[in-house]
Amino acid sequence: MQRLIVANWKMHGTQAEGAALAARVATNLRPAPPGVDVVLCPPFTALDRVASALAASGLRLGAQDVFWEDRGAFTGEVAPPMLTALGCTHVIVGHSERRAHLGETDAGVARKLDACWRHGLTPILCVGETAAERAAGQTEARLHAQVAAALEGRKCPKPLAVAYEPVWAIGGGRAAAPADCAAGLAVIRGVLAEMWAECADDVACLYGGSVNAENCRAFWEEGAADGSLVGGASLDPAAFVSICRQASLEGRAWSR
Numbered sequence: 001m002q003r004l005i006v007a008n009w010k011m012h013g014t015q016a017e018g019a020a021l022a023a024r025v026a027t028n029l030r031p032a033p034p035g036v037d038v039v040l041c042p043p044f045t046a047l048d049r050v051a052s053a054l055a056a057s058g059l060r061l062g063a064q065d066v067f068w069e070d071r072g073a074f075t076g077e078v079a080p081p082m083l084t085a086l087g088c089t090h091v092i093v094g095h096s097e098r099r100a101h102l103g104e105t106d107a108g109v110a111r112k113l114d115a116c117w118r119h120g121l122t123p124i125l126c127v128g129e130t131a132a133e134r135a136a137g138q139t140e141a142r143l144h145a146q147v148a149a150a151l152e153g154r155k156c157p158k159p160l161a162v163a164y165e166p167v168w169a170i171g172g173g174r175a176a177a178p179a180d181c182a183a184g185l186a187v188i189r190g191v192l193a194e195m196w197a198e199c200a201d202d203v204a205c206l207y208g209g210s211v212n213a214e215n216c217r218a219f220w221e222e223g224a225a226d227g228s229l230v231g232g233a234s235l236d237p238a239a240f241v242s243i244c245r246q247a248s249l250e251g252r253a254w255s256r
């Protein structure tokens with residue numbers, strides 16, 4: 001399987017700053033490293049300029065969210081055809097920050113996946129337990145419930161990546177242990193095998209949560225992740241380029 005490295009810039013950067021960051025990443029990843037798909041997900045406002053900066057780079061463009069309808073009276077929302085028109089191929093769906101601060105529900109996440117699939121976009125479904133759920137021994141149940149709710153009634157094959165993002169590991173510099181990553185991904189792969197038996201192996205299963213250039217390898221090698229969803233470190237072009245290079249065929253010493 002091709003590795004997948006996704007940059008989530010969150011709510012950082014103007015159009016000009018985004019274009020400059022994308023240009024630095026693209027310049028330093030030219031030619032595009034083999035064996036790895038790299039996706040940059042800037043804020044909506046920077047998508048157009050980042051698309052131009054990525055032209056002919058082989059790097060891909062993604063959005064951080066999408067609405068489930070194609071058009072209509074949905075003030076403030078962004079529809080899938082608007083993203084495909086900008087050249088997006090991927091969309092982050094169900095990020096824990098949206099679940100926590102913006103009322104994102106499992107039902108809404110499922111509708112957003114459908115919207116992505118209607119328009120040929122690859123959703124990157126984010127799931128993960130909170131610190132309280134982890135302390136209560138509910139990690140497995142939470143992951144199972146989130147993945148199952150997203151896929152219920154949906155038949156594969158459909159393009160999909162799932163990112164295991166323990167909420168307690170995001171943004172604070174306290175990454176999960178690779179063993180925690182492996183355990184979480186095993187649960188996710190188990191649900192995929194139950195619900196999408198014929199194509200479970202085609203779903204890239206990522207880890208996200210304080211990934212950086214120093215710890216990324218451990219999540220792929222000991223943590224069994226097919227790639228990374230990178231937040232803070234993706235705003236540092238040198239760190240992000242290093243992660244992508246390490247994930248490429250030239251930089252890695254493992255296979256799955």
Ligand code: PEP
Nearest residue numbers: 170171208209210231232
């Ligand atoms: C994220 O935003 O998905 C993320 C994993 O952030 P960070 O790498 O900063 O923890």
